[in-house]
Amino acid sequence: MEKTRASTFLEEVGTMPGGKGVRLCIQCGTCTASCPSATRWEYTPSGVIAMVRAGMRDEVLSSSSMWHCLSCYFCTVRCPRGVKPTELFHVLEGLASQHGYKARGTRTPAMYSSFVKTIKGNGRVHEFGMMLRYYLKTNPLVSLTMLPVGLKLFSHKRLSFLPKKIKGREDLSKIIQKFREVRDKS
Amino acid sequence: MKYYAYYPGCSAEATGAGLGVSALAIAKPLDMELIELEDWTCCGTTAYGSLDESEAIVVAARNLALAEKTGLHLVTPCSNCFLTLSKANERLKEQPKLMAQVNEALAVANLEYHGSVRVRHLTEVLVKDIGLEVISTKVKRPLNGLKVAPYYGCQLVRPDYGFDDPEFPHSLDRLVESLGATVVPFPLKSHCCGGSLIISEEDLALDLMRKLLANAVGNGAECIVTPCPLCQTNLDAYRGRVNSKFKTNYDLPVLFVTQLMGVAFGIDGKDLGLKTNIVPAGKVLANYI
Numbered sequence: 001m002e003k004t005r006a007s008t009f010l011e012e013v014g015t016m017p018g019g020k021g022v023r024l025c026i027q028c029g030t031c032t033a034s035c036p037s038a039t040r041w042e043y044t045p046s047g048v049i050a051m052v053r054a055g056m057r058d059e060v061l062s063s064s065s066m067w068h069c070l071s072c073y074f075c076t077v078r079c080p081r082g083v084k085p086t087e088l089f090h091v092l093e094g095l096a097s098q099h100g101y102k103a104r105g106t107r108t109p110a111m112y113s114s115f116v117k118t119i120k121g122n123g124r125v126h127e128f129g130m131m132l133r134y135y136l137k138t139n140p141l142v143s144l145t146m147l148p149v150g151l152k153l154f155s156h157k158r159l160s161f162l163p164k165k166i167k168g169r170e171d172l173s174k175i176i177q178k179f180r181e182v183r184d185k186s
Numbered sequence: 187m188k189y190y191a192y193y194p195g196c197s198a199e200a201t202g203a204g205l206g207v208s209a210l211a212i213a214k215p216l217d218m219e220l221i222e223l224e225d226w227t228c229c230g231t232t233a234y235g236s237l238d239e240s241e242a243i244v245v246a247a248r249n250l251a252l253a254e255k256t257g258l259h260l261v262t263p264c265s266n267c268f269l270t271l272s273k274a275n276e277r278l279k280e281q282p283k284l285m286a287q288v289n290e291a292l293a294v295a296n297l298e299y300h301g302s303v304r305v306r307h308l309t310e311v312l313v314k315d316i317g318l319e320v321i322s323t324k325v326k327r328p329l330n331g332l333k334v335a336p337y338y339g340c341q342l343v344r345p346d347y348g349f350d351d352p353e354f355p356h357s358l359d360r361l362v363e364s365l366g367a368t369v370v371p372f373p374l375k376s377h378c379c380g381g382s383l384i385i386s387e388e389d390l391a392l393d394l395m396r397k398l399l400a401n402a403v404g405n406g407a408e409c410i411v412t413p414c415p416l417c418q419t420n421l422d423a424y425r426g427r428v429n430s431k432f433k434t435n436y437d438l439p440v441l442f443v444t445q446l447m448g449v450a451f452g453i454d455g456k457d458l459g460l461k462t463n464i465v466p467a468g469k470v471l472a473n474y475i
Contacts, residue, residue, distance in 0.1 A: 017277060017284075018239055036378045037390055068387065071232045072378035073344035077352040086345070093236040107386040115233035115382075119245070123227040125196035134385065149423050156462045158201045158423075168225040171295040172248060179244040179291035186287065 006055030012095070013052050018087035021079075025049045031075035031085045041065040042105070045075060045085055048092070061096040064106035069093075110137045120176065123169030128159050188315060190306075191256040192220035193249060193271070195264035195415070196228060201423070202264070202415025204459035208444035209263045209308060211457045215324045216316050220261065223252050229267040230274060233382060240284065246274030247288045251299040263308040263444065265341040265414040271305045272347045307342055309413045309443065310349045313357045318364040326452035327474045328366030334446070335372040335407035336362050337398070339417040343376055352376070358443060362411060365450040370405040374398050379420045388427070395421055395428050399436045408470045410440045418442060422464045439467035449474050 013019040031045040032038050038045060042063045051060050060066075066089035075085040097109060114134040118126045131150070135143035153159040198206035213220045228234070230245035249271065253260040262268050278285045279301045289298050312321065336358040338350075346352045355376055359369045379398060380391020398421065402410050412418050421440040429435060441463065448458040455475055460467055468475075 016239065017281065036394055037383075037387075040387070040390055068383070068390070070340075070378050070381050070383055071236075072340040072381070073352075074340075074378075076345045084345075090232075090236045091239060094239050097237050108383060109237075111382065111386040112233040112237050115231065116237055119228045119231075119234060125200075125228055125231065127196075127200050131385070148426065152426075152464050153201060153419075153423055156203075156464055158203050158419075158462055160200065164199070166225060166227070168227045168248070171225075171297075172227045172245065174294045175244060175248055175291045175297075176241060178294045179241060179287065182287045182290045183240065186283075 004055065005057070006053070009055045009057040010053055012057075013088070013091060016091045018084070019091040021081070021083035021085075022049060022052055022088055024081040025053070025083050026081055028080060030078050030080060031083070034074040034078050036072060036074070037068045037070055040068045045089070049083065049085065049088065052092070060092060061099060061101040062103055064103040066092045066096075067103060067106040067108040107138045110134055118163070120173060122163040123166045123172050124164065126163035128161055129163055187217050187219055189219045189221060189258055190261040190311065191253045191258040192222045193226055193229070193253070193260055193262040193267060194222065195262055195267035197264055197415035197419070201419045202442075204445055204462040205263050205413075205415050205418070205442045207457065207459040208442050208448050211453050212444050212447045212451060215451050215453075216312075216320070218311075218316065221256070221258070223249065223256070223260070226252060229270040231266055231270055235270065242270070243274045243277055243284065244288050244291050246271050247278060247292060247299050248295070248297065250275060250278075250303050251292055251297040253303045254299055259304045259306050259311075261306050261308055261311050263413060263415075265307065265339055266416060268305065268307040268347070269341040269345075275301070275303060275305055305347075307349060307413070309342060309358060309361070313361055318360055321361070321447070322364040325365055325450045327450055329446070329450050329474055330366045332367040332470070332474070333370050333406050333408045334362050334367045335370050335402035335405065335410045336375060336443070337372065337402070337410045337412040337417060337440075338376045339412060339414040340376065340378050340381070342413060358411070358413070361443065362446065365447060367446070370402070370407045372402055372405060372407070374401040379417045381416055381420075384420050384424060391420065392424065392428050392431050395424065396432050396434065399428065399434070399438070403436060403438060407438060409438050409467065411443045411446050412440065413443050425465050437465060439463060439465045439470055441467055
């Protein structure tokens with residue numbers, strides 16, 4: 001029997017470790033009611049879960065909804081069914097980014113990928129480099145409004161212009177490279 | 187003497203500098219030896235896991251493998267590192283296939299992981315291993331009269347790695363009281379400050395911070411204490427942004443709990459990184475330093 005559109009997306013999400021709770025949802029809305037950023041989501045947290053189950057792949061993955069997740073885990077500890085919505089939203093973010101969906105109305109994907117690039121380059125987070133990359137990618141002019149915050153951090157010795165060079169940096173990139181090969185094989 | 191493998195995390199060396207120095211400063215009088223994990227790398231933070239769930243786990247696993255060699259508990263003062271390393275550890279133990287893939291990758295750097303590390307947050311170690319009784323015996327300058335709002339933030343207590351209640355935690359309250367200070371009611375004590383979305387969704391995060399500050403001040407707090415470097419940076423470095431957006435004048439300092447402990451232990455302010463705090467704490471702490 002040919003698989004329906006709904007069951008394919010549900011399977012895609014449900015077979016990922018962070019997405020396996022999606023089938024347990026009873027649409028009680030506790031996640032939405034607990035979410036400090038719910039009013040900013042394009043579709044509410046519980047709405048997104050319903051859409052995953054209805055197979056609305058493009059609609060979900062191109063939306064800015066899950067990118068508003070703050071990872072506060074309130075929904076996760078309150079969900080009466082153990083859905084673990086926070087992890088589910090991370091799975092959706094990952095799928096959206098791996099499949100090249102560009103959500104409008106959110107700069108969070110650019111911020112996250114700036115984070116990952118600095119980690120891969122330096123082995124650790126280098127905040128100044130991360131911010132620089134992020135503002136160049138989004139809106140360089142906004143960085144001017146953030147200058148006072150940056151200067152305060154700098155004058156209080158909390159921001160360095162150059163990343164710390166650590167030995168583990170190369171090991172980490174070799175490990176990531178190898179992991180990708182192993183994962184692609186399986 | 188108690189020995190731990192210590193994982194400072196990236197923030198404790200940069201935006202959360204006050205956390206890094208104060209954690210090491212209070213370890214000494216408490217007879218804790220925090221042995222920094224040699225050559226540690228990023229924990230595989232939330233931003234990483236959001237873009238690539240399993241790759242973030244291999245990033246965490248390098249640190250877990252390094253820690254396993256020491257045979258000690260892995261202690262971090264950072265709430266996000268605590269969550270990320272705990273989650274990776276849990277996943278690896280639950281999923282033998284992932285563990286095998288991760289080990290194949292770690293092998294290129296002559297590392298392997300068997301899943302035996304116990305990941306712990308410094309606050310938990312202070313409360314459970316050292317204990318409040320011992321902590322209170324180290325107090326040289328009791329913080330009598332100081333009104334404190336203990337702020338847990340999210341990732342120290344949620345999702346729930348067995349440390350404290352995920353919604354109404356109390357351990358930090360007791361820790362602050364053991365220093366002689368008074369804890370004020372703070373109903374939003376485990377609510378979100380906006381986290382890293384301060385960068386991409388500033389309006390959202392500033393609004394959450396305004397609520398936290400209003401709640402602490404409204405209950406009479408003279409300062410907020412937190413163990414989390416991201417919460418501290420948001421509430422401290424972005425204070426001017428909150429005040430200008432909402433036409434408020436919040437001026438209460440946000441200290442790391444380890445800084446407050448250090449003050450009570452009589453440790454010099456410069457060894458606690460008090461100068462790295464942007465909202466100055468001098469006035470509030472004047473009676474104690």
